[in-house]
Amino acid sequence: MTAILFVCLGNICRSPTAEAVFRARAAGAGLDIEIDSAGTGAWHTGQSPDSRAMEAGQMRGYDFTSQSARAVESLDFARFTHIFAMDAENLAHLESMKPKGYSGHLGLFTDFGRAQDKGQDVPDPYYGGPHGFEIVLDMIERASDGLIAALKA
Ligand code: 4NP
Numbered sequence: 001m002t003a004i005l006f007v008c009l010g011n012i013c014r015s016p017t018a019e020a021v022f023r024a025r026a027a028g029a030g031l032d033i034e035i036d037s038a039g040t041g042a043w044h045t046g047q048s049p050d051s052r053a054m055e056a057g058q059m060r061g062y063d064f065t066s067q068s069a070r071a072v073e074s075l076d077f078a079r080f081t082h083i084f085a086m087d088a089e090n091l092a093h094l095e096s097m098k099p100k101g102y103s104g105h106l107g108l109f110t111d112f113g114r115a116q117d118k119g120q121d122v123p124d125p126y127y128g129g130p131h132g133f134e135i136v137l138d139m140i141e142r143a144s145d146g147l148i149a150a151l152k153a
Helices: 014-028 051-059 088-097 131-152
Strands: 003-008 034-039 082-085 105-108
Touching: 003 014, 003 088, 014 034, 014 051, 014 131, 051 131, 082 088, 088 105
Parallel strands: 003 034, 003 082, 082 105
Antiparallel strands: none
C-alpha cells in the first residue's frame, strides 16, 4: 500500500499543510493512501500546526484536526513508500538519514508541481508575512494534483 510522508523543518507550517491538502485531494480522487507529516527538527514536538497555517488552510476548506508535530525518524523509511521534502535543505537532511536499502521514493514535493514549481523550495513561511502561507498553499495544491495524477497513471 502507498504510504506518503511529507517533511519540512518544524512540522508546524508546510508539511502539515501538505498533509491536510493531500489528504483531502487523495480522498476526492478515491485513493486509499496512508498520509503523515514530520519535521527534520524536533522543537515543536506535540504541538498543533501553526495557527496562521491552519487559518489560511481552513479558508480553503482543509482540515487540520488530529495533527501533532513530530520529528522524522529512521523507522519512517521502513513505513513510507514515498517521502517528500518541502525544500532542498530538508531533502539533504533526509538523504543523510536514508538507509542504504531504501527502495521508496525520496525527493522534492515540488517536482510533481507545474513547470514553474519543479525543483523549487516551498518557501519557509514561519518568519514571513501572511502572504507566505498563501504561496505555500498554492504550491502544495499544484504538487498534490501532480502527484495524484502520477499515482493514478
Ligand atoms: P515549517 O516552518 O518547517 O514549515 O514547519 C518552520 C517552523 C518552525 C521553525 C522554522 C520553520 N522554527 O525555526 O522554529
